[in-house]
Structure formats: structure tokens, C-alpha cells
Amino acid sequence: MASSVETRADADSDQGEDVTAHVTHLGQQARRAAAGLREATTGDKNTALHAMAAQLEQQREILRTANERDLEQAQQDGLSAALLDRLTLDDRRIDAMIAGLETVAALPDPVGEIDELSTRPNGLQIGRMRVPLGVIGIIYESRPNVTIDAAALCLKSGNAAILRGGSEAVHSNAAIAECIRLGLAEAGLPEACVQRVGTRDRQAVGALIRMDQYVDVIIPRGGRSLIERISADATVPVIKHLEGICHVYVDRHADLNQAWEVAFNAKCYRYGICGAMETLLVDESIAADFLPEMARRLMEAGVELRGCDRTRQLIAAEIAEESDWSTEYLAPILSIRVVEGLQAAIEHINHYGSHHTDAIVSQHLGHTRRFMAAVDSSSVMVNAATCFADGGEYGLGAEIGISTNRLHVRGPVGLQGLTTQKYIVIGDGHVRH
Amino acid sequence: MASSVETRADADSDQGEDVTAHVTHLGQQARRAAAGLREATTGDKNTALHAMAAQLEQQREILRTANERDLEQAQQDGLSAALLDRLTLDDRRIDAMIAGLETVAALPDPVGEIDELSTRPNGLQIGRMRVPLGVIGIIYESRPNVTIDAAALCLKSGNAAILRGGSEAVHSNAAIAECIRLGLAEAGLPEACVQRVGTRDRQAVGALIRMDQYVDVIIPRGGRSLIERISADATVPVIKHLEGICHVYVDRHADLNQAWEVAFNAKCYRYGICGAMETLLVDESIAADFLPEMARRLMEAGVELRGCDRTRQLIAAEIAEESDWSTEYLAPILSIRVVEGLQAAIEHINHYGSHHTDAIVSQHLGHTRRFMAAVDSSSVMVNAATCFADGGEYGLGAEIGISTNRLHVRGPVGLQGLTTQKYIVIGDGHVRH
Missing domain, CATH: 3.40.309.10 (Aldehyde Dehydrogenase; Chain A, domain 2)
Known part of the structure; x- marks a missing residue:
């Protein structure tokens, strides 16, 4: 199995020419998966999360081997001690990823909650139903654990995710993605619920953040320069986490x-x-x-x-x-x-x-x-x-970042921040006069 | 007084060269006004809305005279019958504007509402407080009544507004803006709570929609081409109302x-x-x-x-x-x-x-x-x-449009759609361990 992980990651660099086509394909797949996820039960989603946790537990050896390849390359490339630390996937961090999946599985599912349902004078019932955003693109840097955290929060909130991790963590991320894939399959959910951008080409980010047709929101996780670059170029809305003064x-x-x-x-x-x-x-x-x-x-x-x-x-x-x-x-x-x-x-x-x-x-x-x-x-x-100021301390259970946006979500972003509300209107043959 | 309205509108065309400086100045003024509005009481805001209604009532003659100037020009310019109808400000429409102000004054104020306040195991109280978005730019076409509707909703929700109406309605909008100004003054609120872009130069729109530092959201009201143009060029978030199929x-x-x-x-x-x-x-x-x-x-x-x-x-x-x-x-x-x-x-x-x-x-x-x-x-x-599908039918009291966005607000946009939530955290000397 270790060799399948290697092949998967090594194949990443071969796609240079057709980056836009690759990312568009991911977008189309994600849009289709999102339509199914809108209707997935909480039970199905939790089954997938538990199965992913079991896969991580089983594949510790493979995860560490993949991570060692990344660490070797990073040392050769002269990455700083701080970056090497972030990149490292030791047993303690694998434990944390497993615990994170279990935590998200235990959180209440916001999808389908109906708020403010009331009856108008004409007898129409009007309320708001909480629904997934659709397709979320996550762009992040070295920490491979973001792969599992982002996948878990997107899945539980009913969104399809397209993940683009840092190139320095490519083997680690590929190994984690394989655990995610197997977990989804075990719950009978489509693989395309969580996809990984399969190329290290930087153009992929540019394509992802301008693909309004297939991507509903971009969440960058990383330093200020990453976030500013993405915000400047994106046409898809961005949930930003800028500095904290x-x-x-x-x-x-x-x-x-x-x-x-x-x-x-x-x-x-x-x-x-x-x-x-x-x-x-x-x-x-x-x-x-x-x-x-x-x-x-x-x-x-x-x-x-x-x-x-x-x-x-x-x-x-x-x-x-x-x-x-x-x-x-x-x-x-x-x-x-x-x-x-x-x-x-x-x-x-x-x-x-x-x-x-x-x-x-x-x-x-x-x-x-x-x-x-x-x-x-x-x-x-x-x-x-x-x-x-932290999602865990605020009782959100888990967070995908802290939003410094004003619109949509401000502060720590948990499951609710990854959803939106639509109006539901229920009548009995009502017509407007 | 009629002549002061004419002077105000006629002055609009003289500023061609310094458009960016003019719009930047409006933005700075609006940002300052928004800081004050965050703390304005519901009573102050309602006083201003009632005073604006009284001004419209008193100034019917001036409003009609200003509107006739716009209509004459529009006829000379060969505008279609449909556009002329939208542009017309007759007594019935002035009545509707007055009624609209009274309706918004009667609506509950969403600002300051605290949701989901609960106590964490460590005794910290955490909740979310509803607060204004800040500064809202409204870009609209021929209907002059939008000037008053937009001003009323922005003010009641605690936001400063920068209004940019269609050039064909320039005299009508100037006359309405004068009623707004007098209403704000009567309530002791700063004039800059509601400002009108004082130039017909199209560059003003370009400057407004890219002024992230001073404008928090843009709401275009008009045809598809206006909305698409603005969405493509804006760096400020846009609440869009695209087509309804x-x-x-x-x-x-x-x-x-x-x-x-x-x-x-x-x-x-x-x-x-x-x-x-x-x-x-x-x-x-x-x-x-x-x-x-x-x-x-x-x-x-x-x-x-x-x-x-x-x-x-x-x-x-x-x-x-x-x-x-x-x-x-x-x-x-x-x-x-x-x-x-x-x-x-x-x-x-x-x-x-x-x-x-x-x-x-x-x-x-x-x-x-x-x-x-x-x-x-x-x-x-x-x-x-x-x-x-309409804010009035949904019980929102009034709407500023129907959002086809996924993020922040979906469907009819009333007062709540013009606000956001911040976290409030209340302790007793709490420190993190």
C-alpha cells in the first residue's frame, strides 16, 4: 500500500499542461457530489468520519513513511526548523487528527435546522432552513493535519471540498487523502465529496479561485501574503483570516x-x-x-x-x-x-x-x-x-479558521459558518392578490 | 428653496477631474458617521425617519418641480415610456415613500440583539451581538424612490449609506437627499449618515466599488448588465440580485x-x-x-x-x-x-x-x-x-432587494441582511491555561 501512496503523489507533477482542465474537472465532480451531500443524512456523514478515523489508525505506518519522504525533501530544500515542525506528522499528531474526526462526528449537524418559522396573516408558513454552502475550496500551507480537519468540517456541514495543500506536504497529504477516500466509500458517499488538487502547479490555485461556476467559497489558511494574494485575484468569495492586532x-x-x-x-x-x-x-x-x-x-x-x-x-x-x-x-x-x-x-x-x-x-x-x-x-x-479567541474555547467544537470578514461570518468559523439559510414557504394552494 | 435644489444638482457635473478624491472623501466621512451610528439609539434613528417623512410631505411641490426637470430632459433624450414611468414622481409615489419611511420606523431594530448567549464550563459567557455592517454603497438606476428606501433601511440598521442614483434622476434625487439631510439634522445625527455621490461621472462608480477601506458592501439595484459589470469590477463584496428563472x-x-x-x-x-x-x-x-x-x-x-x-x-x-x-x-x-x-x-x-x-x-x-x-x-x-418571493410578503417589512448570493444573505434582504454578528465574551478576570 505504501507504494500506491507514492505513485499517487508522484503522479502529481505530471499534469502541468492541463492544469485548468484538471481543476475544472474537479469542480464539476464536486458540484455533482454537493448535490448528493445536500441530502445525505447525519448518520451517513458520521459513519464516514468514524471510518476515516479508523483508517488513520490502521495506516499510521504508511502515514509516517509518507511524511518522512516530505521531511527528507524539506531538509534538502533547507526549510526552517519552524516549517519542519509544522510539517511533521508524528504519533501525537495522528492521535490529534483521529480525535478531531471523532469530535466533529459528535457535533450536532446544522443542516436542515429551521429557524423563525412563523405563519403570515394569510396562512403561509415562512421560515429559514440551514443548508450547505455547496463547494468549498481550501488552500493551505505546510500543516498536513489541515487536510483532515478541513475535510471533516466540510463533510459534516454537507459541503463538497476541494483541497489544495502545500507542495512540501504532498506525500503526507496524499496518504491522508487515501484514508478520507476509503472512509467516504465505507459510508457509501461519493469519493468526490473530498478531492485533492492533483498537481503541484501554481496555476491550479489561480484556476480554483476564479471558478465561480463550481466553487462557492474559498478559505485560505496560511500567512498574510497567501491570503492577500488570493483575495486580490479571486472572483469566488473568500473567507479571510487576516492579522490580529x-x-x-x-x-x-x-x-x-x-x-x-x-x-x-x-x-x-x-x-x-x-x-x-x-x-x-x-x-x-x-x-x-x-x-x-x-x-x-x-x-x-x-x-x-x-x-x-x-x-x-x-x-x-x-x-x-x-x-x-x-x-x-x-x-x-x-x-x-x-x-x-x-x-x-x-x-x-x-x-x-x-x-x-x-x-x-x-x-x-x-x-x-x-x-x-x-x-x-x-x-x-x-x-x-x-x-x-478560538473556536474550541467558544464551544464550536472545531474551527476552520477565524474570519476577519464582516459579511457572512465573523470570528471563529465552525460548522454553522460553512452553511447558509434559504427561505422555505409552505402554503395550501396560496396565490397572490 | 427650489433654487437651492437646482443649484445642488447642477453642481454635480462640475467635478469631473477630481472624481476619485470626491468619492474617497465621501468614504472617509461615511466611515466616521458609521462609528457614531453604531451607538445611535433606536429612538434617534426613528426620529430621523419620521422627520424625513415630514420633510417629503412639506416639500411635495419642490419634489415634483425637480422631477419635472428630469422628465423633460429624459423626453428630450428619447427615453422609453417604461423608463419615463419609472422616473416619474407623482403624488401617489411620494405617498408611498412617506409610508415606506413610517414602515421602517415601526420595524424592530436588529442592532444589539444578542443570540445564543451561553456559559462555558469555565464560567465565560459567550454569545453573538447583531451589529451594523458599516458603510453600504447603493448603486441604482432610474427610480428615485430607491433614494429614500435605501436611506431608510441603511439608517435603521445602523449603517452609513453612500447612494449613487441614475444620472437621469439627478434633480429628483437631489431634492429627496435634501429631505434626508434635514431629517438627519432634526434627530441630531451626522449628515454623512446618508451621502449622495455628487457627480454624474461614471468613474465614481469604479472608485466606489474598489474602496475596500471605506465601503463594506455594495448593493446594485438595476438590470443584469449593471449588476454583472459591478460584480466583475468590485473588490468590495457585492450583494447581487441576478435573474429569477x-x-x-x-x-x-x-x-x-x-x-x-x-x-x-x-x-x-x-x-x-x-x-x-x-x-x-x-x-x-x-x-x-x-x-x-x-x-x-x-x-x-x-x-x-x-x-x-x-x-x-x-x-x-x-x-x-x-x-x-x-x-x-x-x-x-x-x-x-x-x-x-x-x-x-x-x-x-x-x-x-x-x-x-x-x-x-x-x-x-x-x-x-x-x-x-x-x-x-x-x-x-x-x-x-x-x-x-418578496420581502413584504415574507414579513420583513421592507426589502432592499433579493439576494441570489449564497454567502451572508439569500433571498429578500431586509434589515437583518444589512447587519452582521460579532462575538461577545464576558468573564470575571478569566485567563487561558
Whole structure:
């Protein structure tokens, strides 16, 4: 079986010339599969998810062998240690993929839910039924586990998926795709429910993101440059996950013990996540009480501080330049600004932030109500650390990313974000007068 | 006052060179106004809507004078009778605009609604708050009443609006915009909540639809060519209203009396609306009972019939060409096809239709359930005429169009379609472990 995986992946590079035809074919297959998936029962979909998990369990050896080929090539190509780590598929990560499939199988199926069904004066019943989006294209970089996570969420929400992983993970992705294929077959679902773009040619991405006829939405998962390139060129709608320039604002009515803990956690839980705090805003009236102890804790953890003039009168910090207020460090660096109060904090966040996740620490009900209404971000938090911005923490069970779009879905994208609603209208021979 | 309206509209043509600067300025103003509107109370917004209605009432004379100038010009330019009719602002239409404002004022305000607020095991409360989209650009053609309808819906949903009407209605739109301006002032809301593009230069549209920084969504209202042009060029997301190729499928379990009435109404209620039936599908097993009487009624109403071979064995009809199945006639023409049953009807609708509004006439519960799940349209109806596809009929109170998008909003777009949801997370000093 190992050799079949190799052949599958090696064949990828042979298709150069006919990239558009290949991607169009995938699109047509996906559109047909999506029509069947709209009517698949939750039971069928869960059977496929459990069967995929069983396949991963059985094929650990094959998965690791395929992954080793990718890792060898990546080392030859001189990829960084961080990229090599992301690419690695060890037993712990295979366990996580299996657990992920079981989690998604256990989630309630949003498809078919009917909301707001009510009866009009003429007796017509009108409501909205939750339905799949159709065909979803996922474009991602090195992590091979995205192959299984994306397939699981798309399948459970009734969507056909076309996956395009990074070329550095091609053998790992091919081996995982084989487990998916076998799982679908076991549940009697068409193979084309989850397809993998079978060429490393970059033109395939260009074709996929402009194939409006067959693809309903594109979800890129990767760095800013990938997402910006795709957004600029796509004609298919894109669910984007741009940067997180997240703020914690310490209000004059904050409980200072809470503020120290929340701000420290928001910065230091993990520096590299999109929900990490990048700027700390402090009300001028409590700055002298709050900042010295805050600075002590952060510096002890090795965080570099960059402050405004008023900050630097209270604590030792580098000078924050104008550009610091709009920088996502993803590193042990924090910019700090003393502000005149709630209004100034709101204005700073809406102006310099990225509308991702922002928090206020305050015990003043009116201030927290205002902050929640006025801050224009996908998540607004009160007395909680911004690093909670995560589908798992929000109870979505699993997420395919965090949307910084305004339309359709904002914040962590779970199963519901991969569906839409259509109107249903039920009458008894009703005609319009 | 009449002269101030004239000056305002006449000034429009002078700005040719600086179109991008003008539109950028509008965008910046709108972004600022939107920040204020996010926090405006329902009371303030309703005060503005009532004040606009009062202004329209007071300024009937000025509105008619401005409209006459547009009509004179349009006659000189040789516009068709249909376009002249759309352009006309008589007392009845002014009444309708006033009534529209009062209707929107009476609708519940969706902003601030909190859904699905629940408590996680760690005590964090997580929910979703409904919030405005931000800045909405509306691009429309001849009907001047769109100026007031769009302004009212955007304002009530807390969005700043940038309106770009047809050049043929420039004086009428300027006069209406003056009523809007005075209404906003009376409620103490910034004028920039509703702005009108002050140039007839076509480049203004190009600038508006690519101004991602200041505009969050574009809603074009007009013919297919306008909408396609805008969709192709826009980088801002577009809520599209493309064609309605609507079907009625008469199932073998239909009540034939209902089927005759529903199908007749779907075709003949009004030929020119997007919810008008364009293709009638009939199950083969009841075609001989159903079609002759159906044809008699339709031909009596002057509807031209075009049928498949099997249809033409039962009734007198022209030959339906392949292209008929994908044509939106918007005219007294109907294509008719005899199909093998439910599955064939679903496949025909999903293949040839436009995913707008489609109906089944049937008393068979299983067939209606399957039809509702499998037909991939923004509205799916059971025993009701497709011409019900309308925000008013659905109880939305008012609509800004019917979306044929899949993402964000599908079907009639009311206040809720002009909003989005953000996550709110409320804790007590919560940190992540």
C-alpha cells in the first residue's frame, strides 16, 4: 500500500499542461457530489468520519513513511526548523487528527435546522432552513493535519471540498487523502465529496479561485501574503483570516488584580497566536498604580516594552513609534499607551486595530456596555484575555479558521459558518392578490 | 428653496477631474458617521425617519418641480415610456415613500440583539451581538424612490449609506437627499449618515466599488448588465440580485385545482417580476389530466406556450428549444416540460434554474420534504405561487432587494441582511491555561 501512496503523489507533477482542465474537472465532480451531500443524512456523514478515523489508525505506518519522504525533501530544500515542525506528522499528531474526526462526528449537524418559522396573516408558513454552502475550496500551507480537519468540517456541514495543500506536504497529504477516500466509500458517499488538487502547479490555485461556476467559497489558511494574494485575484468569495492586532484596555474602574492577570495572559499565553495582545491601553487615572507592577511581570517573562511618552514617565520602556500601534508582533514585544479614558481607547482600537479581538478590563457596567457596542471587532471581550479567541474555547467544537470578514461570518468559523439559510414557504394552494 | 435644489444638482457635473478624491472623501466621512451610528439609539434613528417623512410631505411641490426637470430632459433624450414611468414622481409615489419611511420606523431594530448567549464550563459567557455592517454603497438606476428606501433601511440598521442614483434622476434625487439631510439634522445625527455621490461621472462608480477601506458592501439595484459589470469590477463584496428563472413543479400527488391556480398565479400575477414562473414542470403520470386545462387558462390570458415533445402531444404549443429552459422571459411566455417524476424535476431545476425561487405543488409529505431539501434555491415553496418571493410578503417589512448570493444573505434582504454578528465574551478576570 505504501507504494500506491507514492505513485499517487508522484503522479502529481505530471499534469502541468492541463492544469485548468484538471481543476475544472474537479469542480464539476464536486458540484455533482454537493448535490448528493445536500441530502445525505447525519448518520451517513458520521459513519464516514468514524471510518476515516479508523483508517488513520490502521495506516499510521504508511502515514509516517509518507511524511518522512516530505521531511527528507524539506531538509534538502533547507526549510526552517519552524516549517519542519509544522510539517511533521508524528504519533501525537495522528492521535490529534483521529480525535478531531471523532469530535466533529459528535457535533450536532446544522443542516436542515429551521429557524423563525412563523405563519403570515394569510396562512403561509415562512421560515429559514440551514443548508450547505455547496463547494468549498481550501488552500493551505505546510500543516498536513489541515487536510483532515478541513475535510471533516466540510463533510459534516454537507459541503463538497476541494483541497489544495502545500507542495512540501504532498506525500503526507496524499496518504491522508487515501484514508478520507476509503472512509467516504465505507459510508457509501461519493469519493468526490473530498478531492485533492492533483498537481503541484501554481496555476491550479489561480484556476480554483476564479471558478465561480463550481466553487462557492474559498478559505485560505496560511500567512498574510497567501491570503492577500488570493483575495486580490479571486472572483469566488473568500473567507479571510487576516492579522490580529488585539488590544486590552484597562479602564479606570478595573479590578487591578484582574487587569494584571488578564493582560499578562493575553500577551504571554502564546506569542504566536492571532489572539495575542499586541497593544495595552491604560486609562490615565490608574496608570501610575497599574503600570509598574504590570511592567515588572512582563519584563520578568522577557517581554520587550515599547511605550508612549506618558508610559515612559512611569516605567522603563523603549519609544513606541507610530508604526508600533499597527504592528502584529507575534513575538514577546508589547506596545503600551496611556489614554484619556474610554472614548480615547475605543477610537484607538477602531483606528489602529485589525477588528479581530479586543478586551476591556472594568467593573463599570456602563463602560463595558459601551465598549461592547462601540468596538468594531469580530470578538469583543470583557474581563477575559484575548487569547480565548478560538473556536474550541467558544464551544464550536472545531474551527476552520477565524474570519476577519464582516459579511457572512465573523470570528471563529465552525460548522454553522460553512452553511447558509434559504427561505422555505409552505402554503395550501396560496396565490397572490 | 427650489433654487437651492437646482443649484445642488447642477453642481454635480462640475467635478469631473477630481472624481476619485470626491468619492474617497465621501468614504472617509461615511466611515466616521458609521462609528457614531453604531451607538445611535433606536429612538434617534426613528426620529430621523419620521422627520424625513415630514420633510417629503412639506416639500411635495419642490419634489415634483425637480422631477419635472428630469422628465423633460429624459423626453428630450428619447427615453422609453417604461423608463419615463419609472422616473416619474407623482403624488401617489411620494405617498408611498412617506409610508415606506413610517414602515421602517415601526420595524424592530436588529442592532444589539444578542443570540445564543451561553456559559462555558469555565464560567465565560459567550454569545453573538447583531451589529451594523458599516458603510453600504447603493448603486441604482432610474427610480428615485430607491433614494429614500435605501436611506431608510441603511439608517435603521445602523449603517452609513453612500447612494449613487441614475444620472437621469439627478434633480429628483437631489431634492429627496435634501429631505434626508434635514431629517438627519432634526434627530441630531451626522449628515454623512446618508451621502449622495455628487457627480454624474461614471468613474465614481469604479472608485466606489474598489474602496475596500471605506465601503463594506455594495448593493446594485438595476438590470443584469449593471449588476454583472459591478460584480466583475468590485473588490468590495457585492450583494447581487441576478435573474429569477423560477419553476413550478406539479407532482403526481398534486391537488390539481391547487396546481392550476398556483401555476396560473405564478405566471400571470405579474410577468415582469423576478418571482414570475418561467418554466412549468409536470409529472408524466398526471400530465394528460393537468395540461389541457392549464393550457386553456394560460392561453385565455394571452400566454405563449413553448413545450417539450411530450407536452406538444397533449396541448398546442411551440417547440421549446434548449435555450428556453434557461431563459428569464419576464413576459407572457412559458416553457413547459413533462418530467419522469420528482428526481427529474429536482435535477432540471438545479441545472437550468437560477437558484432564486422554485415551488412544488404536492400533497405528498415525503415529496415536499425532499423537494425542500434538494432544491438549491434561495426560496423553496410548497403549494404556493413563486410570485410570493418578496420581502413584504415574507414579513420583513421592507426589502432592499433579493439576494441570489449564497454567502451572508439569500433571498429578500431586509434589515437583518444589512447587519452582521460579532462575538461577545464576558468573564470575571478569566485567563487561558
